[in-house]
Amino acid sequence: MDTLNYRDLSVEEFDTKTLLAHAAQQAKQRRYEDFLIVDVDAHHYESDSFAEIVEYIEDPVMRQQAKYQGFGGTGIASGPGSYQNLNGRLTRYPKVRGEKTPPTPHRDITLTKRWMDSLGIDVGCMFPTPMLQLGTCPRIEVEVALARAYNRWLCENVLAHEPRIRSTLYLPFRDPEACYQMVQDFGDRKGVIGFTVVSPGKKGVHDNAFMKTWAAIEERNLALVFHGAYTWGGDQHAELCNRFIAVHALGFTWFNILHMTNWLCNGMPERFPKLRTCWIESGLAWIPFLMQRLDNEWMMRSSEVPLLKRKPSDYMREMYYSTQPMEMVDNKEALELTFKMINAETQLCYSSDYPHWDMDLPSTIYDLPFLTEAAKRNILGGNAKRLFNLEPVVSEAKVKQLAERNAARPA
Amino acid sequence: MADVLVCKDGEIAEGGVRVIQAGEVEIGVIRHDGKYYAYRNHCPHQGGPVCEGIRMPGVLDIIGEGGIFLQQDFDQKDIHIVCPWHSYEFHLEDGVNVCDKRIRLQKFKVVEKDGAVYINV
Numbered sequence: 001m002d003t004l005n006y007r008d009l010s011v012e013e014f015d016t017k018t019l020l021a022h023a024a025q026q027a028k029q030r031r032y033e034d035f036l037i038v039d040v041d042a043h044h045y046e047s048d049s050f051a052e053i054v055e056y057i058e059d060p061v062m063r064q065q066a067k068y069q070g071f072g073g074t075g076i077a078s079g080p081g082s083y084q085n086l087n088g089r090l091t092r093y094p095k096v097r098g099e100k101t102p103p104t105p106h107r108d109i110t111l112t113k114r115w116m117d118s119l120g121i122d123v124g125c126m127f128p129t130p131m132l133q134l135g136t137c138p139r140i141e142v143e144v145a146l147a148r149a150y151n152r153w154l155c156e157n158v159l160a161h162e163p164r165i166r167s168t169l170y171l172p173f174r175d176p177e178a179c180y181q182m183v184q185d186f187g188d189r190k191g192v193i194g195f196t197v198v199s200p201g202k203k204g205v206h207d208n209a210f211m212k213t214w215a216a217i218e219e220r221n222l223a224l225v226f227h228g229a230y231t232w233g234g235d236q237h238a239e240l241c242n243r244f245i246a247v248h249a250l251g252f253t254w255f256n257i258l259h260m261t262n263w264l265c266n267g268m269p270e271r272f273p274k275l276r277t278c279w280i281e282s283g284l285a286w287i288p289f290l291m292q293r294l295d296n297e298w299m300m301r302s303s304e305v306p307l308l309k310r311k312p313s314d315y316m317r318e319m320y321y322s323t324q325p326m327e328m329v330d331n332k333e334a335l336e337l338t339f340k341m342i343n344a345e346t347q348l349c350y351s352s353d354y355p356h357w358d359m360d361l362p363s364t365i366y367d368l369p370f371l372t373e374a375a376k377r378n379i380l381g382g383n384a385k386r387l388f389n390l391e392p393v394v395s396e397a398k399v400k401q402l403a404e405r406n407a408a409r410p411a
Numbered sequence: 412m413a414d415v416l417v418c419k420d421g422e423i424a425e426g427g428v429r430v431i432q433a434g435e436v437e438i439g440v441i442r443h444d445g446k447y448y449a450y451r452n453h454c455p456h457q458g459g460p461v462c463e464g465i466r467m468p469g470v471l472d473i474i475g476e477g478g479i480f481l482q483q484d485f486d487q488k489d490i491h492i493v494c495p496w497h498s499y500e501f502h503l504e505d506g507v508n509v510c511d512k513r514i515r516l517q518k519f520k521v522v523e524k525d526g527a528v529y530i531n532v
Contacts, residue, residue: 061470061483089498091464357498361457 047071064088079233080133083244090357109162113395115354116164120362122381122395125193125388126158126167129356132229135201140174147172151186159191163393168194168225173201176209183216193388194223194278199255200231206266214268218275223320223388226259228252228281256282257290260316264294267307269315276387278320281353285327285334288341291316317343320387322351323365323379325358336370345375349384414522414529423447423528428462433532438519439463440530443490443503449530450492450506451517459496461516466490466503492516 017024027033046053050071057063062076068087069076076082085093101110116124131150134143151169158165169186171179179195186192195217197205217224230251232238237254241247256279263269263277279287291313298305298312308315321342328335342348353359365371365379385392415433423429423442430439430452437452439462454461468485475481491500491509500509506516520531 059482060485064485086498089465089467089493089495091495359496363457 074130079136079231081232081244084357086357092355096355105161106157108158109165112165113162117395117397119352119354120395120398121352122398123164123166123384123390123393125351125384126154126165127196127227128170131170132198132227133231134170135173135198135229136231136234140172144172144175144178147178148182148185151182155186155189155192159189163191164395166191166193166388166390168192168196168223171195171197171213173197173203176203176207176213179210180213180216183213183220187216187220187222192222193390194225196225196227197259198227198229199259200229200235200251204262205259206262206268211271214272214275218272221274221389223276223278225278225280226256228256228279230255253282253286257286260290261294264308264312264315265305267305269318270307270309276320278322278349278387280322280351281324283325283327284321284323284338284342284348287316287321288338291341313341317341317347320347320349320383322349324351324353324360326360326364328364332370335368339370345371345378346383348379349387350380413532415532417447417449417521417528417530420523420526420528426466430460430462431530433530436532438530438532440521440528441466441492441503447521447523447528448503449519449521450501451519453517454494454496454499455508455514455516456494456497456499459494459499461492461494461499461501464493464495464498467493467500469500469509 012018051067054063054066057066065083065087066076069082071077074080074082088094096111099111101107112124112126116122128150131146134146137143147170154167154169159167169182169192171182173179183195187195195213203210214224228251230238230247232241232244232247232251235251238247238251241250260279268275294312298308302308326335338344339348350360350362350365352361362380366376368376371379381392384390415431417423417431417440418429423440425442425445428439428441430437432438437460438449439452439460441448441450441462443466450462452460452462467490468487469489469491471484471486473481473484490503492503492506493500501507501516502509506518508514522529522531
C-alpha cells in the first residue's frame with residue numbers, strides 16, 4: 001500500500017511560506033512573473049523588534065523608561081503606561097513575581113499575610129490593582145464581565161478561606177443595573193464588608209439609576225467606598241499632563257472631590273442616612289479644601305440643594321476617610337488642623353496601600369505627636385471596626401507575641 | 412569607634428551591596444565604580460532598607476534657549492541611592508537627600524587597608 005504524502009500539523013512548526021502556499025500557487029497559475037506588482041500597504045510586527053528599537057530613542061531617560069515599561073498592553077505608549085513603579089526604582093514590583101510560596105493556601109493569601117504580618121496589620125481590606133482601571137475600558141460589557149469574574153474569584157478563593165482578608169467589592173460603575181445585581185449576588189458572601197466605586201467612572205453618583213444600589217448596600221449594613229484612581233489617556237484634563245506625578249497627584253484626589261461634591265449637592269446623606277461612606281486613597285489635604293469651598297457656596301446657594309439641612313462640612317465630618325497617602329512633608333501644623341477638621345479621632349481609618357509606591361506604614365499614624373494613644377488606636381483599627389462592622393481577628397503572629405510576653409511576665 | 416571588617420577587597424562585586432550588622436545598626440556597604448560607600452541601612456522617611464534598592468543617575472531636564480524643553484538626560488556624575496520602599500533618593504557621594512538637604516543618611520567612614528575593607532563604626 002502506498003504511503004500518502006501528509007503533513008502532521010500537531011508537530012509541524014509554523015512557517016510563513018507554508019501558510020501562504022496557496023497564494024504562491026495563485027501567483028504561479030496567473031503568471032505574475034510577467035508583470036510588476038507593488039503593494040502600497042504592507043505591515044510588519046515591529047513590536048517583535050522593540051528591544052532593538054528602544055536603543056534608537058534619543059532621549060536617554062525616555063529610553064530607560066521604554067526599556068522598563070515595554071510596548072503594547074500597559075507599555076509606555078499605552079493610555080495609562082506603567083509609571084507606577086517609577087521605572088524600576090521600586091524593586092518589589094518585579095521581584096515579588098519570583099517570590100516562593102507553598103502550594104497552599106492560595107498564593108495571594110500567603111503573600112498578603114506576609115506583608116500584613118510585617119507591617120503589624122491584623123485585618124486587611126483588599127482591593128485589586130490593574131482592575132481598578134476597568135472603568136477606562138471602552139467596552140462596558142467587558143468591565144461588567146471582568147468585575148463579576150474578579151469578585152466571584154476573590155470570594156471563592158481568598159475571602160472564603162482567610163478571615164484576616166476582607167473586601168469591598170468592585171462595582172462596574174458605568175452599568176447601574178449590573179452594580180445592583182452585584183450587591184444582590186455578592187453582598188452576603190463571607191468577607192464582603194461593602195462595595196467600591198472606583199472614582200474615575202464616568203457616571204454621576206446621584207444618577208437615579210443608582211438609588212436602588214445605594215439602598216441595597218444600606219439595607220445590608222455594608223459600607224460604600226469611593227476609591228481614588230487616575231486616568232490618563234481618554235481624559236481631556238489628564239491628557240494635558242505630560243508627567244505621571246501630575247496625573248497621579250491630581251487624578252487620585254480630583255475624582256473623589258467630584259463624587260463627594262455630587263454626593264452632597266444631591267442630598268445623598270439625607271436620602272440614605274444610615275449608609276456609611278468612606279473615601280479612600282486621596283490623602284487628606286483635599287478634605288479641608290472642599291469643606292471650606294462647599295460651605296461658603298452653600299450659604300449663598302442653599303436654594304439649589306434643599307435636601308441639605310446642615311452645612312456640607314457637617315456631613316463630611318460624619319463620613320470616613322482613609323489615611324494614605326498622607327501629606328506629611330513639613331506640614332505638621334496643617335496636618336494637625338486637618339485631623340481636627342475631619343474628626344479624625346472617630347472618622348479616619350489607617351490604610352497602607354501596600355505594595356504600591358506611596359504606601360504608608362502604621363508608624364505614620366502611631367508616631368504623630370499630636371495624637372493621644374486612644375486616638376492612634378482608633379485610627380489604626382477602631383474606626384475601621386466601626387465603619388465595616390468588623391468581627392476583629394488578631395493575627396497569628398500577634399497572638400504568639402502576646403503569649404510570649406505574658407509568659408515572660410513575673411508572677 | 413572601631414574598624415569593623417566588611418570583606419576582602421573584591422568580594423563585593425562592582426555595583427553590589429553587602430549589608431552588615433554592627434551591633435544594633437544595619438549598615439549597607441555599596442561598591443560603585445570601584446569605590447566603597449557605607450550608610451546606615453535606614454531611610455529617614457519611613458525606615459525603609461535604603462541601601463537595598465538600586466542606584467540610578469539623577470535625571471536632568473535639558474532646557475534650551477528661550478526656556479524651550481529639549482529632552483531629559485541622566486547625570487552620570489550624580490549617582491543616587493534609591494530607597495526601595497518609596498523611591499526617596501539620596502546622593503551616593505554624601506547621603507544627602509536630593510529634594511531636601513536637611514534629610515541625610517547616616518554615613519560611615521570606609522577604610523581600605525591590607526587588601527580588606529573596613530567601616531569605622
